[in-house]
Amino acid sequence: MNIAVFSVTENGRQISMRVRELLGGEHKVSRYCFHKHTDDDSAVFWNMGSMVGRLFERSDAFIFVCACGIAVRAVAPYLGTKADDPAVIVMDDSGRFVIPVLSGHIGGANRLAEILSEGLDSTAVITTATDSGGRFSPDSFAAANDLIITDLKAAKEIAADVLDNEKIGFSSEYQHSGLPSELTEFGVCRTGICVGTDITEKPFPVTLNLVPRNIILGIGCKKGISADAISNAVNNVLEKNNIDIQRILEVATIDIKKDEEGLCDFCSRYGFKMSTYSAEELMKVTGDFDSSEFVFETTGTDNVCERSAVLCSGGKLIVKKLATDGVTVAVAEKPVYLDFERKMQL
Structure with a gap:
């Protein structure tokens, strides 16, 4: 991943160094520090929004060590859809909390927050309903198994049914591990997941077709x-x-x-x-x-x-x-x- 880390204060600068030490072995991590608190190993910015704009298309994730509002205003002009936006994470200036703000599932912000919290002894604050409740998430399942989500609306309906304790149908042309309790291969279900290469196959009234990226x-x-x-x-x-x-x-x-x-x-x-x-x-x-x-x-x-x-x-x-x-x-x-x-x- 190409990860851009932004900091505003001296504490934030030091945290950004720790972030790169943690993630730099497996990912390309670039640090961007406000001009009043920088070092020789980082790029300098005066206007965060302008710098974010230059980096947005080529970055897979943004980690902001600053107030949440500052981060949101910096990325807001460049946002598209949840399928395309990079992961956006905010950390407080003391490094106590790691908060995924955007692209928690598909973009990997939730998973990245978990890795940061484990490595930096911080608390990951996961706010997506399925994750916070320990429930099945079609987005997370697809991302973890290299599956292409063909219909975000259907994925949203399935996530809503999970939260409403409705059973979700499941059909696949591939072998799989045991199903989570929210899914079933039997009975009649309004919504369901179909994993395969034929996106015209619709075994459920609302079918989320997931196609393998293999x-x-x-x-x-x-x-x-x-x-x-x-x-x-x-x-x-x-x-x-x-x-x-x-x-x-x-x-x-x-x-x-x-x-x-x-x-x-x-x-x-x-x-x-x-x-x-x-x-x-x-x-x-x-x-x-x-x-x-x-x-x-x-x-x-x-x-x-x-x-x-x-x-x-x-x-x-x-x-x-x-x-x-x-x-x-x-x-x-x-x-x-x-x-x-x-x-x-x-």
């Missing part, structure tokens, strides 16, 4: 290829096979392409993580792959895209290699297991 793209490309060429090749494969680009979890390739500018730019453009593997690792992958003598002589493996997709996914190849203008693309599907106890990974 597609791995294996990509091979010639040197100097552009991000646009890669994007065109990928979109061609996805369109031909009726795969929504939102389902892509990761891109995989050979390690000699880890710094390929066009491929890196493509991944950055769409926010895809890229995993790379050595030729030796790829050649150990078992399966029925297309083999190219030229690719083997050039890279040390007979197939980059198919082998890397399967290795990264730990699953099966669902679309074999398709070559387009110097780019090869294959698609694999990561196995899905739904765990109702799983916490969101930040």
Whole structure:
């Protein structure tokens, strides 16, 4: 995650340092301090709102060590929808409380607040009704299991029924752990959750379709290829096979392409993580792959895209290699297991 930490006072500056020590190992944490209380390891701001505006589109989370009102006014002009907004968290100047303000479920603010409270010996103040009451949350379940929420209105109705002690139906084409008490696979329910790839399947009058984000793209490309060429090749494969680009979890390739500018730019453009593997690792992958003598002589493996997709996914190849203008693309599907106890990974 790209996390921006803002502080206003001297106490806040010191807390922001502790926040980066806690989170900096796994995330990119940038500190922004008011000009009267700063240090050599932070950026300086005079107007918080202007700085937030410059960072808003490229930040996954904002942590404000200041009064809640100051933080709310800083982010308010830039807010969109709960599906798109970054996580927003407020900490008081003494570091006693950690309060998720926006995007508690989908954006991960609630989970991030729990991590901060544990690491900083603070109290997380979770105000979302399902979490504060220890109830099932469709948003949290989806976020923790890499599921795409296709209908926020239906998700809201389900959350309301949970709070009203109404049973929620559940249907899935994937294996799962034991259901929480709020869900049932039997009986007639007004609202329910359907996990699968077919969003037209509506087993309940109000159905929340959750689609797994479990597609791995294996990509091979010639040197100097552009991000646009890669994007065109990928979109061609996805369109031909009726795969929504939102389902892509990761891109995989050979390690000699880890710094390929066009491929890196493509991944950055769409926010895809890229995993790379050595030729030796790829050649150990078992399966029925297309083999190219030229690719083997050039890279040390007979197939980059198919082998890397399967290795990264730990699953099966669902679309074999398709070559387009110097780019090869294959698609694999990561196995899905739904765990109702799983916490969101930040």
